[in-house]
Amino acid sequence: MAEATTQGDGRAMQAGSSSIPVLNLDPYAPETIDNPYGFDEALREAGPVVWLSRYQCYATGRFDEAQTAFSDDSRFLCTAGVGLTDIRKPESLRDKNPLMEVEPAVHRRVRGNMMKILSPTLMRSYRARFEEKADAIVAQMVKKGRFDGLHDLVEPFILDVFPETVGIRINPETVLLFGDLNFNANGPMNQFYKEALERVSPHLPDFERSFRKENMQPGGMGARLYEEEEAGVFEPGTAFGFVRVLFRGGFDTTIAGISGALLALSRDPAAWAYMKDNPDKVLNAFDEALRHVSPFRVSHRVTVPEGCEFAGARLEGDRKIAIFMEAANRDPRKWPQADRYDPSRAAVTEHLAFGHGAHKCIGLLVARYEAEALLRAVIRQVDQLTFAGESEPAYRRINTLRSLVDLPLEAH
Protein backbone atom coordinates (compact mmCIF):
# COMPACT_ATOMS: atom_id res chain seq x y z
CA MET A 1 0.00 0.00 0.00
CA ALA A 2 2.86 2.41 0.74
CA GLU A 3 4.02 4.31 -2.31
CA ALA A 4 6.77 6.22 -0.65
CA THR A 5 9.65 7.11 -2.91
CA THR A 6 12.52 9.47 -2.51
CA GLN A 7 12.56 11.05 -5.96
CA GLY A 8 8.96 12.24 -6.26
CA ASP A 9 7.57 15.18 -8.15
CA GLY A 10 9.26 18.43 -9.10
CA ARG A 11 7.89 20.38 -6.18
CA ALA A 12 9.41 18.05 -3.62
CA MET A 13 12.84 18.21 -5.18
CA GLN A 14 13.15 21.92 -4.64
CA ALA A 15 15.08 23.70 -1.95
CA GLY A 16 16.95 20.89 -0.34
CA SER A 17 13.95 18.70 0.39
CA SER A 18 15.35 15.74 -1.54
CA SER A 19 15.88 13.74 1.65
CA ILE A 20 12.17 13.87 2.41
CA PRO A 21 10.17 10.85 1.23
CA VAL A 22 7.25 11.59 -1.07
CA LEU A 23 3.93 9.98 -0.28
CA ASN A 24 1.50 9.82 -3.13
CA LEU A 25 -1.48 8.55 -1.13
CA ASP A 26 -4.69 10.46 -0.51
CA PRO A 27 -5.71 10.72 3.16
CA TYR A 28 -9.10 12.06 2.03
CA ALA A 29 -10.00 9.36 -0.50
CA PRO A 30 -13.35 7.71 0.35
CA GLU A 31 -11.79 4.35 1.19
CA THR A 32 -9.21 6.03 3.42
CA ILE A 33 -11.89 8.00 5.24
CA ASP A 34 -13.74 4.71 5.78
CA ASN A 35 -10.63 3.05 7.16
CA PRO A 36 -7.63 5.36 7.60
CA TYR A 37 -5.25 3.08 9.46
CA GLY A 38 -3.48 1.71 6.36
CA PHE A 39 -2.74 5.26 5.26
CA ASP A 40 -1.64 6.19 8.77
CA GLU A 41 0.83 3.33 8.90
CA ALA A 42 2.23 4.16 5.47
CA LEU A 43 2.65 7.77 6.59
CA ARG A 44 4.43 6.80 9.81
CA GLU A 45 6.69 4.25 8.21
CA ALA A 46 7.66 6.39 5.19
CA GLY A 47 9.59 8.70 7.50
CA PRO A 48 9.38 11.14 10.39
CA VAL A 49 8.24 13.82 7.94
CA VAL A 50 7.02 13.26 4.36
CA TRP A 51 5.89 15.33 1.40
CA LEU A 52 2.20 14.67 0.60
CA SER A 53 2.41 15.20 -3.14
CA ARG A 54 -1.33 15.39 -3.79
CA TYR A 55 -1.79 18.32 -1.48
CA GLN A 56 1.66 19.88 -1.80
CA CYS A 57 2.30 19.93 1.92
CA TYR A 58 4.47 18.20 4.48
CA ALA A 59 2.95 15.64 6.83
CA THR A 60 3.91 13.75 9.95
CA GLY A 61 2.29 10.76 11.62
CA ARG A 62 4.85 9.97 14.32
CA PHE A 63 4.21 10.79 17.95
CA ASP A 64 7.38 12.72 18.82
CA GLU A 65 7.39 14.77 15.64
CA ALA A 66 3.66 15.52 15.91
CA GLN A 67 4.14 16.73 19.47
CA THR A 68 6.98 19.01 18.38
CA ALA A 69 5.13 20.38 15.35
CA PHE A 70 2.18 21.27 17.59
CA SER A 71 4.19 23.02 20.23
CA ASP A 72 7.30 24.65 18.74
CA ASP A 73 6.19 28.07 17.55
CA SER A 74 9.73 29.04 16.63
CA ARG A 75 9.27 26.69 13.65
CA PHE A 76 5.53 26.13 13.14
CA LEU A 77 2.72 28.69 13.21
CA CYS A 78 -1.08 28.77 13.05
CA THR A 79 -1.22 32.01 11.09
CA ALA A 80 -2.13 30.33 7.79
CA GLY A 81 -5.00 28.44 9.42
CA VAL A 82 -5.19 25.03 11.02
CA GLY A 83 -6.90 23.50 7.98
CA LEU A 84 -5.28 22.26 4.80
CA THR A 85 -6.05 25.40 2.79
CA ASP A 86 -4.17 28.63 3.42
CA ILE A 87 -6.63 31.13 4.91
CA ARG A 88 -4.44 34.01 3.76
CA LYS A 89 -5.30 33.12 0.16
CA PRO A 90 -8.59 34.27 -1.36
CA GLU A 91 -9.61 30.83 -2.66
CA SER A 92 -9.89 29.59 0.91
CA LEU A 93 -13.45 30.31 1.88
CA ARG A 94 -12.75 29.95 5.59
CA ASP A 95 -12.60 33.00 7.75
CA LYS A 96 -9.86 33.44 10.28
CA ASN A 97 -10.50 32.19 13.77
CA PRO A 98 -9.51 35.02 16.16
CA LEU A 99 -8.25 32.67 18.87
CA MET A 100 -6.31 30.02 16.96
CA GLU A 101 -5.22 31.47 13.69
CA VAL A 102 -3.19 34.40 14.98
CA GLU A 103 0.39 35.31 15.96
CA PRO A 104 1.74 33.50 19.05
CA ALA A 105 1.86 36.70 21.14
CA VAL A 106 -1.75 37.60 20.31
CA HIS A 107 -2.81 34.04 21.03
CA ARG A 108 -1.16 34.04 24.44
CA ARG A 109 -2.93 37.22 25.49
CA VAL A 110 -6.34 36.23 24.12
CA ARG A 111 -6.17 32.72 25.48
CA GLY A 112 -5.12 33.97 28.92
CA ASN A 113 -8.16 36.21 29.01
CA MET A 114 -10.45 33.45 27.77
CA MET A 115 -9.16 31.07 30.43
CA LYS A 116 -10.33 33.50 33.08
CA ILE A 117 -13.85 32.96 31.76
CA LEU A 118 -13.56 29.22 31.05
CA SER A 119 -12.00 28.74 34.46
CA PRO A 120 -11.84 25.34 36.17
CA THR A 121 -13.94 26.79 38.97
CA LEU A 122 -16.75 27.53 36.49
CA MET A 123 -16.32 24.14 34.81
CA ARG A 124 -16.58 22.33 38.12
CA SER A 125 -19.80 24.19 38.82
CA TYR A 126 -21.42 22.43 35.82
CA ARG A 127 -20.62 18.93 36.98
CA ALA A 128 -23.63 18.35 39.21
CA ARG A 129 -25.95 19.32 36.35
CA PHE A 130 -24.11 17.04 33.90
CA GLU A 131 -24.38 14.14 36.34
CA GLU A 132 -28.05 14.60 37.03
CA LYS A 133 -28.93 14.73 33.34
CA ALA A 134 -26.65 11.81 32.50
CA ASP A 135 -28.17 9.61 35.18
CA ALA A 136 -31.68 10.35 33.91
CA ILE A 137 -31.03 9.67 30.23
CA VAL A 138 -29.02 6.50 30.91
CA ALA A 139 -31.88 5.21 33.08
CA GLN A 140 -34.19 5.61 30.08
CA MET A 141 -31.80 3.60 27.90
CA VAL A 142 -31.55 0.81 30.44
CA LYS A 143 -35.34 0.60 30.42
CA LYS A 144 -35.34 0.34 26.63
CA GLY A 145 -32.67 -2.38 26.68
CA ARG A 146 -31.78 -1.89 23.03
CA PHE A 147 -31.00 1.59 21.73
CA ASP A 148 -28.82 3.67 19.46
CA GLY A 149 -25.97 4.90 21.65
CA LEU A 150 -25.34 7.78 19.27
CA HIS A 151 -28.77 9.12 18.27
CA ASP A 152 -30.71 8.16 21.41
CA LEU A 153 -28.05 8.78 24.03
CA VAL A 154 -24.89 10.79 23.28
CA GLU A 155 -26.35 13.31 20.82
CA PRO A 156 -29.40 14.23 22.92
CA PHE A 157 -27.22 14.47 26.04
CA ILE A 158 -24.67 16.81 24.46
CA LEU A 159 -27.43 18.79 22.78
CA ASP A 160 -29.00 19.22 26.18
CA VAL A 161 -25.92 20.24 28.15
CA PHE A 162 -23.42 21.82 25.76
CA PRO A 163 -25.30 24.82 24.27
CA GLU A 164 -26.36 25.69 27.78
CA THR A 165 -22.74 25.49 28.95
CA VAL A 166 -21.56 27.86 26.22
CA GLY A 167 -24.62 29.94 27.01
CA ILE A 168 -26.24 30.06 23.57
CA ARG A 169 -29.54 29.04 22.06
CA ILE A 170 -29.27 26.84 18.98
CA ASN A 171 -31.81 25.23 16.70
CA PRO A 172 -31.75 21.55 17.70
CA GLU A 173 -33.28 20.56 14.36
CA THR A 174 -30.33 21.69 12.26
CA VAL A 175 -27.33 21.88 14.54
CA LEU A 176 -26.18 18.35 13.76
CA LEU A 177 -25.65 19.30 10.12
CA PHE A 178 -22.88 21.73 10.78
CA GLY A 179 -20.16 19.39 11.96
CA ASP A 180 -20.04 18.02 8.42
CA LEU A 181 -19.26 21.38 7.00
CA ASN A 182 -16.79 22.51 9.67
CA PHE A 183 -14.73 19.37 9.59
CA ASN A 184 -14.91 18.96 5.83
CA ALA A 185 -13.72 22.53 5.40
CA ASN A 186 -10.52 21.75 7.33
CA GLY A 187 -9.58 19.30 4.59
CA PRO A 188 -9.39 19.67 0.80
CA MET A 189 -12.24 21.21 -1.19
CA ASN A 190 -13.26 17.81 -2.48
CA GLN A 191 -16.63 16.17 -3.09
CA PHE A 192 -17.29 15.68 0.63
CA TYR A 193 -16.76 19.36 1.24
CA LYS A 194 -18.91 20.44 -1.72
CA GLU A 195 -21.78 18.17 -0.79
CA ALA A 196 -21.70 19.32 2.83
CA LEU A 197 -21.69 22.94 1.72
CA GLU A 198 -24.72 22.32 -0.46
CA ARG A 199 -26.63 20.55 2.32
CA VAL A 200 -25.80 23.06 4.98
CA SER A 201 -25.86 26.39 3.10
CA PRO A 202 -29.59 27.05 3.47
CA HIS A 203 -29.28 26.77 7.25
CA LEU A 204 -26.04 28.71 7.67
CA PRO A 205 -27.51 32.15 8.41
CA ASP A 206 -29.71 30.66 11.12
CA PHE A 207 -26.72 28.83 12.63
CA GLU A 208 -24.47 31.88 12.55
CA ARG A 209 -27.17 33.91 14.30
CA SER A 210 -26.83 31.63 17.34
CA PHE A 211 -23.46 33.22 18.10
CA ARG A 212 -24.67 36.81 18.04
CA LYS A 213 -24.83 38.87 21.18
CA GLU A 214 -28.62 38.95 21.34
CA ASN A 215 -28.69 35.16 21.59
CA MET A 216 -26.40 34.88 24.60
CA GLN A 217 -27.95 33.50 27.75
CA PRO A 218 -27.46 35.73 30.79
CA GLY A 219 -24.47 34.69 32.87
CA GLY A 220 -23.17 32.13 30.33
CA MET A 221 -19.65 31.94 28.85
CA GLY A 222 -20.83 33.60 25.66
CA ALA A 223 -22.33 36.55 27.51
CA ARG A 224 -19.11 36.95 29.49
CA LEU A 225 -17.04 36.98 26.29
CA TYR A 226 -19.22 39.77 24.86
CA GLU A 227 -18.99 41.70 28.14
CA GLU A 228 -15.20 41.50 28.09
CA GLU A 229 -15.16 42.62 24.47
CA GLU A 230 -17.15 45.68 25.48
CA ALA A 231 -14.82 46.30 28.41
CA GLY A 232 -11.92 46.43 25.94
CA VAL A 233 -10.30 43.17 27.06
CA PHE A 234 -10.80 41.70 23.57
CA GLU A 235 -10.55 43.46 20.20
CA PRO A 236 -13.86 44.83 18.90
CA GLY A 237 -15.72 42.24 16.85
CA THR A 238 -13.87 39.17 18.16
CA ALA A 239 -16.37 37.85 20.72
CA PHE A 240 -18.56 36.47 17.94
CA GLY A 241 -15.63 34.42 16.66
CA PHE A 242 -14.78 33.17 20.15
CA VAL A 243 -18.29 31.98 20.84
CA ARG A 244 -18.41 30.34 17.44
CA VAL A 245 -15.08 28.53 17.85
CA LEU A 246 -16.08 27.31 21.31
CA PHE A 247 -19.27 25.81 20.00
CA ARG A 248 -17.86 24.45 16.76
CA GLY A 249 -14.78 23.06 18.46
CA GLY A 250 -16.67 21.39 21.24
CA PHE A 251 -19.85 19.92 19.84
CA ASP A 252 -19.16 17.24 17.22
CA THR A 253 -15.79 16.30 18.68
CA THR A 254 -17.28 15.47 22.07
CA ILE A 255 -20.14 13.50 20.56
CA ALA A 256 -17.62 11.53 18.50
CA GLY A 257 -15.35 10.92 21.48
CA ILE A 258 -18.02 9.73 23.91
CA SER A 259 -19.73 7.50 21.37
CA GLY A 260 -16.32 6.10 20.49
CA ALA A 261 -15.75 5.19 24.13
CA LEU A 262 -19.15 3.45 24.30
CA LEU A 263 -18.39 1.51 21.12
CA ALA A 264 -15.02 0.36 22.45
CA LEU A 265 -16.48 -0.67 25.83
CA SER A 266 -19.33 -2.52 24.16
CA ARG A 267 -17.01 -4.58 21.98
CA ASP A 268 -14.31 -5.44 24.46
CA PRO A 269 -15.35 -7.54 27.45
CA ALA A 270 -11.94 -7.15 29.13
CA ALA A 271 -12.14 -3.35 28.94
CA TRP A 272 -15.75 -3.41 30.19
CA ALA A 273 -14.79 -5.65 33.11
CA TYR A 274 -11.90 -3.34 33.97
CA MET A 275 -14.24 -0.33 34.06
CA LYS A 276 -16.81 -2.17 36.19
CA ASP A 277 -14.02 -2.93 38.67
CA ASN A 278 -12.53 0.58 38.48
CA PRO A 279 -15.43 3.00 38.01
CA ASP A 280 -13.30 5.85 39.35
CA LYS A 281 -11.05 5.47 36.28
CA VAL A 282 -13.83 6.47 33.92
CA LEU A 283 -11.78 9.30 32.41
CA ASN A 284 -9.18 6.73 31.36
CA ALA A 285 -11.88 5.01 29.29
CA PHE A 286 -12.48 8.35 27.55
CA ASP A 287 -8.78 9.20 27.04
CA GLU A 288 -8.07 5.76 25.65
CA ALA A 289 -11.02 6.06 23.24
CA LEU A 290 -9.67 9.41 22.02
CA ARG A 291 -6.24 7.88 21.50
CA HIS A 292 -7.54 4.73 19.83
CA VAL A 293 -9.92 6.49 17.42
CA SER A 294 -9.09 10.19 17.45
CA PRO A 295 -12.14 12.29 16.47
CA PHE A 296 -9.99 15.18 15.22
CA ARG A 297 -7.90 13.28 12.65
CA VAL A 298 -5.52 15.96 11.51
CA SER A 299 -4.56 19.57 12.12
CA HIS A 300 -2.09 21.85 10.36
CA ARG A 301 0.62 24.40 10.92
CA VAL A 302 2.68 26.48 8.51
CA THR A 303 6.48 26.60 8.56
CA VAL A 304 8.06 29.94 9.50
CA PRO A 305 8.91 32.10 6.44
CA GLU A 306 12.64 31.31 6.61
CA GLY A 307 12.07 27.55 6.73
CA CYS A 308 13.42 25.25 9.42
CA GLU A 309 15.20 22.04 10.31
CA PHE A 310 12.84 19.28 11.38
CA ALA A 311 13.32 15.57 12.01
CA GLY A 312 16.70 15.63 10.29
CA ALA A 313 15.42 17.39 7.16
CA ARG A 314 15.27 20.94 5.86
CA LEU A 315 11.69 22.22 5.44
CA GLU A 316 10.93 25.10 3.09
CA GLY A 317 9.40 28.25 4.51
CA ASP A 318 5.71 29.06 4.33
CA ARG A 319 4.57 25.49 3.66
CA LYS A 320 1.76 23.69 5.42
CA ILE A 321 2.49 20.64 7.52
CA ALA A 322 -0.31 18.19 8.25
CA ILE A 323 -0.13 16.72 11.74
CA PHE A 324 -2.00 13.43 11.78
CA MET A 325 -2.98 12.92 15.41
CA GLU A 326 -4.83 9.82 14.30
CA ALA A 327 -1.53 8.26 13.18
CA ALA A 328 0.58 9.63 16.06
CA ASN A 329 -1.89 8.22 18.56
CA ARG A 330 -1.18 4.74 17.18
CA ASP A 331 2.56 5.16 16.73
CA PRO A 332 4.12 1.90 17.99
CA ARG A 333 7.24 3.91 18.95
CA LYS A 334 5.12 5.43 21.72
CA TRP A 335 2.28 2.98 22.32
CA PRO A 336 2.75 -0.75 22.90
CA GLN A 337 -0.06 -2.70 21.18
CA ALA A 338 -1.21 0.57 19.70
CA ASP A 339 -4.21 -0.88 17.85
CA ARG A 340 -5.69 -2.26 21.04
CA TYR A 341 -8.20 -0.36 23.18
CA ASP A 342 -6.88 -0.66 26.74
CA PRO A 343 -8.10 1.82 29.34
CA SER A 344 -5.59 0.41 31.83
CA ARG A 345 -2.54 1.24 29.71
CA ALA A 346 0.31 3.39 31.04
CA ALA A 347 0.47 7.08 30.09
CA VAL A 348 -3.13 6.91 28.91
CA THR A 349 -3.52 10.71 29.08
CA GLU A 350 -0.50 11.47 26.89
CA HIS A 351 -2.30 11.16 23.54
CA LEU A 352 -2.51 14.08 21.10
CA ALA A 353 -6.28 13.96 20.51
CA PHE A 354 -6.60 17.35 22.23
CA GLY A 355 -3.49 18.68 20.50
CA HIS A 356 -0.38 19.75 22.40
CA GLY A 357 1.32 22.94 23.55
CA ALA A 358 -0.07 26.46 23.53
CA HIS A 359 -3.18 25.62 21.48
CA LYS A 360 -4.06 22.42 23.33
CA CYS A 361 -7.83 22.22 23.49
CA ILE A 362 -9.13 25.02 25.68
CA GLY A 363 -12.41 23.16 26.20
CA LEU A 364 -10.98 19.81 27.23
CA LEU A 365 -12.28 20.12 30.77
CA VAL A 366 -15.83 20.63 29.50
CA ALA A 367 -15.47 17.59 27.24
CA ARG A 368 -13.98 15.55 30.08
CA TYR A 369 -16.70 16.43 32.58
CA GLU A 370 -19.43 15.68 30.03
CA ALA A 371 -17.81 12.36 29.15
CA GLU A 372 -17.19 11.49 32.77
CA ALA A 373 -20.83 12.08 33.69
CA LEU A 374 -22.28 10.03 30.86
CA LEU A 375 -19.79 7.16 30.92
CA ARG A 376 -19.95 6.92 34.69
CA ALA A 377 -23.74 6.68 34.56
CA VAL A 378 -23.47 3.87 31.98
CA ILE A 379 -20.86 1.98 33.99
CA ARG A 380 -22.89 2.32 37.18
CA GLN A 381 -26.30 1.46 35.79
CA VAL A 382 -25.47 -1.19 33.20
CA ASP A 383 -24.21 -4.69 34.06
CA GLN A 384 -23.54 -5.77 30.52
CA LEU A 385 -23.08 -3.52 27.53
CA THR A 386 -22.91 -5.18 24.12
CA PHE A 387 -22.57 -3.97 20.55
CA ALA A 388 -25.73 -5.01 18.69
CA GLY A 389 -24.71 -4.11 15.14
CA GLU A 390 -24.84 -6.72 12.41
CA SER A 391 -21.77 -5.46 10.61
CA GLU A 392 -18.63 -3.52 11.48
CA PRO A 393 -19.39 -0.02 12.78
CA ALA A 394 -19.32 2.58 10.02
CA TYR A 395 -17.94 6.11 10.19
CA ARG A 396 -19.31 9.19 8.50
CA ARG A 397 -17.49 10.45 5.44
CA ILE A 398 -16.07 13.69 6.77
CA ASN A 399 -12.56 14.83 5.79
CA THR A 400 -11.12 15.55 9.22
CA LEU A 401 -13.58 14.15 11.79
CA ARG A 402 -13.97 10.51 12.71
CA SER A 403 -17.50 10.06 13.90
CA LEU A 404 -19.84 7.06 13.89
CA VAL A 405 -22.89 6.70 11.60
CA ASP A 406 -24.83 4.98 14.35
CA LEU A 407 -24.19 2.82 17.42
CA PRO A 408 -26.60 -0.04 18.08
CA LEU A 409 -26.22 -1.15 21.69
CA GLU A 410 -27.81 -3.51 24.12
CA ALA A 411 -27.76 -2.87 27.87
CA HIS A 412 -28.69 -5.29 30.64
Next chain:
Amino acid sequence: MKQTITVTWLCADGASVTAEVPLGHSLMEAAVAHNVPGVIGDCGGALACATCHVVVESAPIPLPMPSATEGEMLEFTEAPAEPSSRLSCQIKAVPELNGLILRVPGP
Protein backbone atom coordinates in the same frame (compact mmCIF):
# COMPACT_ATOMS: atom_id res chain seq x y z
CA MET B 1 21.51 4.43 39.66
CA LYS B 2 18.21 4.28 41.48
CA GLN B 3 15.33 4.60 39.03
CA THR B 4 12.84 6.00 41.53
CA ILE B 5 12.63 8.68 44.21
CA THR B 6 10.78 8.58 47.52
CA VAL B 7 7.96 11.08 47.85
CA THR B 8 5.60 11.60 50.80
CA TRP B 9 2.16 13.17 50.68
CA LEU B 10 0.65 14.48 53.93
CA CYS B 11 -3.10 14.14 53.47
CA ALA B 12 -5.77 16.51 54.72
CA ASP B 13 -7.13 13.89 57.17
CA GLY B 14 -3.76 13.55 58.92
CA ALA B 15 -2.75 10.30 57.22
CA SER B 16 0.25 10.12 54.92
CA VAL B 17 1.27 8.17 51.81
CA THR B 18 4.88 7.41 50.93
CA ALA B 19 5.68 5.96 47.52
CA GLU B 20 8.54 5.25 45.14
CA VAL B 21 8.00 7.37 42.03
CA PRO B 22 9.73 6.36 38.77
CA LEU B 23 12.03 9.07 37.35
CA GLY B 24 10.30 11.17 34.71
CA HIS B 25 6.78 10.59 36.03
CA SER B 26 4.79 13.60 37.15
CA LEU B 27 3.86 13.77 40.82
CA MET B 28 0.19 14.13 39.83
CA GLU B 29 0.34 10.77 38.02
CA ALA B 30 2.13 9.24 40.98
CA ALA B 31 -0.42 10.55 43.48
CA VAL B 32 -3.33 9.27 41.39
CA ALA B 33 -1.66 5.89 40.98
CA HIS B 34 -1.28 5.65 44.78
CA ASN B 35 -4.79 6.95 45.50
CA VAL B 36 -3.62 9.99 47.44
CA PRO B 37 -6.92 11.60 48.49
CA GLY B 38 -7.44 15.12 47.14
CA VAL B 39 -5.05 14.86 44.17
CA ILE B 40 -7.32 14.23 41.21
CA GLY B 41 -5.91 15.37 37.87
CA ASP B 42 -9.18 15.85 36.01
CA CYS B 43 -7.50 17.35 32.94
CA GLY B 44 -4.91 14.60 32.60
CA GLY B 45 -1.92 16.87 33.19
CA ALA B 46 -2.77 19.59 30.67
CA LEU B 47 -2.52 22.44 33.17
CA ALA B 48 -6.23 23.08 32.76
CA CYS B 49 -8.03 22.03 35.95
CA ALA B 50 -6.03 22.88 39.11
CA THR B 51 -7.19 19.64 40.80
CA CYS B 52 -3.67 18.36 41.52
CA HIS B 53 -2.87 21.18 43.95
CA VAL B 54 -0.19 20.44 46.57
CA VAL B 55 1.88 22.54 48.95
CA VAL B 56 5.61 21.85 49.06
CA GLU B 57 6.45 21.17 52.73
CA SER B 58 10.06 20.16 52.34
CA ALA B 59 12.22 19.81 49.23
CA PRO B 60 15.92 18.79 49.12
CA ILE B 61 16.55 21.49 46.47
CA PRO B 62 14.37 24.44 45.48
CA LEU B 63 11.90 23.46 42.75
CA PRO B 64 12.09 25.22 39.37
CA MET B 65 9.79 28.27 39.34
CA PRO B 66 6.22 27.68 38.19
CA SER B 67 5.44 28.82 34.62
CA ALA B 68 3.20 31.83 34.03
CA THR B 69 0.29 29.54 33.13
CA GLU B 70 0.75 27.47 36.27
CA GLY B 71 0.72 30.71 38.27
CA GLU B 72 -2.57 31.70 36.64
CA MET B 73 -4.11 28.28 37.20
CA LEU B 74 -3.20 28.40 40.89
CA GLU B 75 -5.92 31.05 41.23
CA PHE B 76 -8.51 28.38 40.50
CA THR B 77 -7.64 25.77 43.12
CA GLU B 78 -10.40 24.48 45.38
CA ALA B 79 -8.44 25.15 48.61
CA PRO B 80 -6.81 28.60 48.62
CA ALA B 81 -3.26 28.61 47.23
CA GLU B 82 -0.37 29.22 49.61
CA PRO B 83 3.06 30.72 48.88
CA SER B 84 4.57 27.29 48.16
CA SER B 85 1.56 25.85 46.38
CA ARG B 86 2.16 23.95 43.13
CA LEU B 87 0.21 21.99 40.59
CA SER B 88 1.78 18.59 40.87
CA CYS B 89 1.29 17.68 37.19
CA GLN B 90 4.07 20.20 36.57
CA ILE B 91 6.59 18.56 38.93
CA LYS B 92 8.56 15.70 37.43
CA ALA B 93 10.40 13.12 39.49
CA VAL B 94 14.14 13.86 39.18
CA PRO B 95 16.90 12.33 41.36
CA GLU B 96 17.51 15.66 43.17
CA LEU B 97 13.97 15.58 44.59
CA ASN B 98 14.44 12.31 46.46
CA GLY B 99 12.77 12.72 49.88
CA LEU B 100 10.30 15.42 48.76
CA ILE B 101 7.39 16.02 51.14
CA LEU B 102 4.12 17.46 49.80
CA ARG B 103 0.97 18.42 51.70
CA VAL B 104 -2.49 18.10 50.17
CA PRO B 105 -4.44 21.14 51.36
CA GLY B 106 -7.80 20.34 52.92
CA PRO B 107 -11.15 21.91 52.12
